[in-house]
Amino acid sequence: MMNVSIPPIRREMAEQARAYIDQLTKPPGSLGRLEDIAAELAGMTGELLPRVTPPGVLVFAADHGVAAEGVSAYPAEVTAQMVSNFANGGAAINAFSRHIGALLQVIDVGVAAPIADERVIQKKVRPGTNNFATMEAMTMSEAEQALHVGYEQAVSVIGQGGRTLIVGEMGIGNTTAASALLATLTDEPLERIVGKGSGIREERLAHKRDVIRRALLLHQPDPAKPIEWLAKIGGLEIAAMAGAMLAAAERRIPILLDGFICTVAALVARQFAPNVAEYMIAGHRSQELGHDIALRLLGKEPLLDLRMRLGEGSGAAVAFPLFVAATAMVNEMATFASAGISTGEEKGEKQA
């Protein structure tokens, strides 16, 4: 299995950042969570004044055999069509990536149809997974290859200058795989885990839960054996996302999480290296039903809550300007001393 060595967070640097932030020309604590972000980024990067731009945005695309069960509102062909849309720059993640100056890369890690577009990075491990309702989604070797694709792609985008990692996905059927993975990590019932994905009706949602319930009985997947777990009920893009996160944390690059699929991929990464989660900040709360449970398992409170549920990395890209604001605060603001400003008599008091 992948041999990653993730360094511990530099807690003393986070503390030093907090002390410095309290000297900036504003009442202590008055920039709220921006102050928390800045301190966390200092701990992750080991730098008092971290840089977070440009972000690297990796969008991994793959198909899911389980889509044949009719668990999605869209036909499976949409995965390949959306990959073309990414290549042409017409998807939400393209628009958002341009405005945050991101290094955006689209990777075919397992789209069923051939993708000939040279603007898409070709790393297909296999053309879609098997339908895990009836058989294992992939072999353990394929799961490991998909993890490696993600790992190597993150190494590459970091090598190109990426200072924050955002991972997104495209894959019709992937909320079904993500829900199945999540279900094995908690005692919560499927009624609280499995949501409407891209927008299915209630009857189809009941069917989606049944498909997952049967698959879990069939495979008895065990998250303590993460490669086998991924092989049985995972997805190629989910494995790649987890691998990318492991590479980022290993290099002290902060990870800004997107929504449901991405948070499940973060939980997958944690099964390989528990402290990878220390390098993660949750970008937004998705409307997808199971996201709250996934966030709670990961121990993260999201920054935004805008009723978004698109995926692709879109929620993280929309949250990224908060990283910019937090680092602008520490990098650019004057201190009370440098600006010659009187401090408050009660400056030590932080508002409740």
Next chain:
Amino acid sequence: MMNVSIPPIRREMAEQARAYIDQLTKPPGSLGRLEDIAAELAGMTGELLPRVTPPGVLVFAADHGVAAEGVSAYPAEVTAQMVSNFANGGAAINAFSRHIGALLQVIDVGVAAPIADERVIQKKVRPGTNNFATMEAMTMSEAEQALHVGYEQAVSVIGQGGRTLIVGEMGIGNTTAASALLATLTDEPLERIVGKGSGIREERLAHKRDVIRRALLLHQPDPAKPIEWLAKIGGLEIAAMAGAMLAAAERRIPILLDGFICTVAALVARQFAPNVAEYMIAGHRSQELGHDIALRLLGKEPLLDLRMRLGEGSGAAVAFPLFVAATAMVNEMATFASAGISTGEEKGEKQA
């Protein structure tokens, strides 16, 4: 009184925008509040594909005589010191404005000390208000002048190309004035309206409430006579902020609200022209106690909730990238038809 004529929102354009947004390559509704923002901006501007950059950020500074009652954690001299900090580019609003490409202007509408810095726009109506604990804060003529300063400054920044208006403030003691104004608009008790401002202790908070209670008894201010109301218990910068909002709405320029003081200024503007509020979007929920009540009175749900409470326009500036994302969505995304993507069988269903 100021003669403003605010056009009604173009509701049919907002509806047209919603219909167009549902054709973009994403499940309907999946970009949540970004879709709402885009539709609202279309209604405000009258343009299906609105532009919101660059934003104009106007920071109005003024002193408050009531600061002599010891209602703030900081001495009154900090107003002028912070104005220097704004001029030197060292405050939070400077850092955030740079990163959103804003046209930032700092206006002295009533700082007590002389401000000689040419980087500060000199529009002092008077050197600070009177202490409204014992006398009226200013004359009605001065309140009107301050409104006009704001109005003219917004006209100016819009003339320079500003496509969104953000108004911020600096004024030691201004949460006291804003709380007093807000208290006259609602039956809520002062215990739910008057907060800690820049961060005072509980004893001082009780004193701040007493000062406001006595001032309201003394002056019997009536919001139905808005110039008199402002003159009795208002602030010069609060009047200017309200005036700026009136000018923006008159020109169909969207207004992105900051925190507590700004939201009270929005309520002031509404006393002059009720439909000005249709041009406002609330940027964030401040930690200042009374902000929720002010937002409820205005009928706005804020975009961000990051425990910020700084003022200066900082919360609005941090929220501004959401306007950028919303307009990037409508301006740059492909439609299902243009991208040749299969639509969902259940595309009509929006997730609850």
